[in-house]
Amino acid sequence: MRKRIRELWSSFSYWWGRRSLQSRLVAAYIFIILGPxxxxxxxxxxxxxxxxxxxxxxxxxxLLQMEKLHIVNQIEVMERAAQMADSDKVVQNYLMNEVDPPLGELIDFNNTTYMNLNRIQVINPSIEHLRLYSPSPNMYEIWPIIFRESRVSAEPWFQEALELKGRELWVFQNNDPDLMERSANLMTEERPKVSLVREINVPAGHxxxxxxxxxxxxxxxxxxxxxxxxxxxxxxxxxxxxKLFTRTDHSFTENSPQLESAIAERLKNYQETGExxxxYKEGGKSFLLIHAPLDRIGASLLNVVSxxxxxxxxxxxxxxxxGANIGFIFLLTAIAYVMNAFILKNLRRLTETMKKVRKGxxxxGITIRGGGEVGELAHHFSKLMNTINTLxxxxVYKQALSKEAELRTLHNQIDAHFLYNTLENIKMLAEIEDQRTISDALTWLGGMMRYNFKWSGEYVKLRDEIxxxxxxxxxxxxxxxxxxxxxxxIENTYLEVEVLKMSLQPIVENSVKHAWNTGGEELSGRTIRIDVTEAEGELFILIRDNxxxxxxxxxxxxxxxxxxxxEESQEFSGSGTGGYKAGGIGLRNVHQRLQLFYGEAYGLxxxxxxxQWTTVFMTLPKVLLTGDKTS
Structure with missing residues (x-):
């Protein structure tokens, strides 16, 4: 094994020794600097x-713990309200009545005890309903607090509350049904609520x-x-x-449909294992699911964080x-470049020659005496420059051929005068047929086409734009x-000043399209007014619509x-009053052109x-079309 390692090291040393100085410097630089x-x-x-x-x-x-604290306070409010209501002996006796109470007792109950029940809800405005249900069919209902049990006996929570024998039952519902069943339309809108339900037993078990x-x-x-x-x-x-309850608009579940099921699955696992x-990740998006149990009501509070x-x-x-690493590397590269300039003289000469060529x-030609990497590089550089000159x-030859083909194509295009003459012919036909509206429309259209096609410069007279x-x-x-x-x-003297071509038309077009957008209704008396004034050598053009x-x-x-x-990547969605688009692309373009040609002091x-109205103020210097600025 050691022999194999020595052989590999010897091969590497031999290979490394045959590398160029530049290669070895770059490799050492990468190893010493980039690694750490x-x-x-x-x-x-x-x-x-x-x-x-x-x-x-x-x-x-x-934030979740603060919300949990608020929920605990609301639980205590609801429990306190329930305790105050069902602990009243008079209320208990009224619920137990099997026969109609005398009129005097009923009036006294309504004026005292019922008012106390109503006061419980008044002093706790967050409570939506306080309701008492009696099994007696002869008991008088007093809306909106006292009802017969027959109105809710079919509800699933009713039987569940009976089975708890006086213990609290917390029920979450998506709707708040109307017990009086006054109108079916009351159920059209979801009104999620939480209910504290408890059976009243007096004495115990009754x-x-x-x-x-x-x-x-x-x-x-x-x-x-x-x-x-x-x-x-x-x-x-x-x-x-x-079952999850949350807001329905702008919800994470709109773009992450599996989020609800994932939360329910993790809640079930938490109930079983406590873990x-x-x-959580879905569709390339990452979320944090922060959980806080509400043991008092058997519920859970979650904060889903994107x-x-x-x-x-x-x-x-x-x-x-x-970026810091890249900047650091560039700094060290610059230092190495300066050092190489002193160490490698021939390389510096070659570099200067390359810079001159790059500048045009x-x-x-360049002559480098001696061999080595620099001489070989100079040789290849000369070959490269010869190849570049050929290319x-x-x-240039191909570009000349392309220009010639382009000129031939332009000669074959339809002359704009052909369109103007065609419009004039159609206009004459309309006048012969006594179609004055069509004739006038063609005249206006022809004027617009001439104005658009004739783009000899960025500036036109205000008269032409009007x-x-x-x-x-x-x-x-x-x-x-x-x-x-x-x-x-507009005074006649202002009609000769210069304006940017197509600078007023987009503003007027914006008013025509959006100022009276009333959802399909047409308004009479629609007016666009253009005023021109000046002050201190500046021209002010006001375009107002009603x-x-x-x-x-x-x-x-x-x-x-x-x-x-x-530049914004997206327009603002929606529209303001009157239908103006919030994005204002046309107005933005006009404003940018004014600042581009006249300076940042001008614009919209x-x-x-x-x-009532919208006014667009355009500020530009008062300049005649000849270019002479007037005072």
Whole structure:
């Protein structure tokens, strides 16, 4: 074995000695620097990963324990309310009545004892219902507290409560049924609740009725049904039968359909073995299942935590470590480069020649005396440059052929004048047939086509842009029963100033499409007004519509989208009042073009009054189309 090792080592030493100096330096560099750096990075990454996970568990476990404490308080409220209600002797006697009570007693009961029962619910506003059920068919029901047992005797929990002989039964339900059965529509909406049910035995073993205390789950466990959506965590509560209750909108179960069954399976395993597995993965997503038992009511509270943000932070940390390693390597590489410049003179000459070639200077050849790696590299570099020159010549020749083919293709394309002439011919036919609407529409369309095709520069006169908008409005009014009226308040002197081509039309188009979007209803008196003013050498163009406007929230979201520095990958969903798209892609493009051509001091600003109007303010320098800036 030792002989074999010595032979392998001798072979490696021989092979290593024949390697070039550069190869040996690179290999030594990798072995000395990258090895320890990689080990330190892996250790640091694992430590940080464990820290992030532990922090996520501690934070969400704290929230779970706080919610559990709230639930325990609500349990005590419900138990106290039940104790206060069924311990009243007058209430017990009323439930045991087999005959109709005298009118005086009934009035006295209603004015005193019943008011005390009602006060229990008043002082505990989180309690939804306090109900007492009597088996006596002759007992008078007093809504909404005292009822006959026949109304609930068919409920599954009723028989189960009887079997408990006065012990508490906690029941979770998805609905809150109306005992009076006043309307079937009351059951159309889910109202999850938890009920404390207990048989009333006076004396012991003698059934005189049943008590029920209801609390809606959004009061019983508010974080489980909170309206504040936290995309990183969601609480569940499970009853003794492992049935889960949680919010239905923005739930993790929408994208992870196996989550509920996995929770139920782990709860069952916990009941049997007392062990709980906190980690869960589905569809490439990782979750933490934090569990807290509610032994008093035979239920369980869970906090399901999405690890998406945690993984993003871990990934960010990993990228920082990789970046630090890469930066460190580049630093050492630069140091090695400087040292090689002194040690390897011929290599430096070859490197300088390569830099000159990279900058575009003509390659005139290089002579390296002596052999070795540098001489061989110089030889191959000369061969490479000869090959590159040959390939460049071939590429230029191919590019010339491609340009020639492109010019031939352009000559074969249909001239834009052919389209204009065709529209004119169709227009003449329409006028001959006395179709004035079609003739006018073709005139407007032809004007728009000429304006779009004739793109000789980025700047046009305001007069041309306004004429293009007028053609657009006339064409769009063909579609509407109630046309849009375009009002212009522009002095003739301003019609000669320059604006960016197609800068006003997207704003007007946005108003036409979205300002009066009323879900199918058409509004009369629709107006778009354009005003032009100036101040201190700057031009202000105001485009106002009398549409439904924007709410302050939607206006803020639209401003954020327009002024965002980075490109958004998705548009904001939904629409504001009046139908303006929250994403504002058209307005954003116009704003960016204004800043690109005129500077960051110029651009768009939006103002709106909900239900009345929306105004877009465009600020740009007052410049004649000749390029001379006017005062």
């Amino acid at each position: 750096s990689l080990l330190v990075s892996v250790y640091s990454f694992r430590t940080i990963n464990n820290t992030y996970v532990r922090d996520a568990v501690d934070k969400n476990n704290y 059934h005189i009725g049943m008590i029920q205390v209801d609390m809606m789950l959004n009061n019983f466990t508010p974080k489980t049904y909170t309206n504040v959506r936290d995309n990183q965590s969601q609480m569940f509560i499970a009853d003794s039968e492992l 709980w597995n906190i980690d 690890m998406e943000d945690v993984m993003k932070r871990i990934s960010h940390t990993r990228n920082l470590l990789i 200077e003509a390659y005139t 460049v010549a071939q590429a 004429r293009h908008i007028q053609n657009y409005i006339e064409i769009m009014n063909i579609r509407f029963e109630h046309p849009i009226r375009l009002e212009l308040n 549409g439904l406007g924007l709410t302050p929230e939607r206006l803020a979201a639209l401003h954020e989208a327009i002024y965002a520095r980075e 600003e939006l103002q709106s009054e909900p239900g």
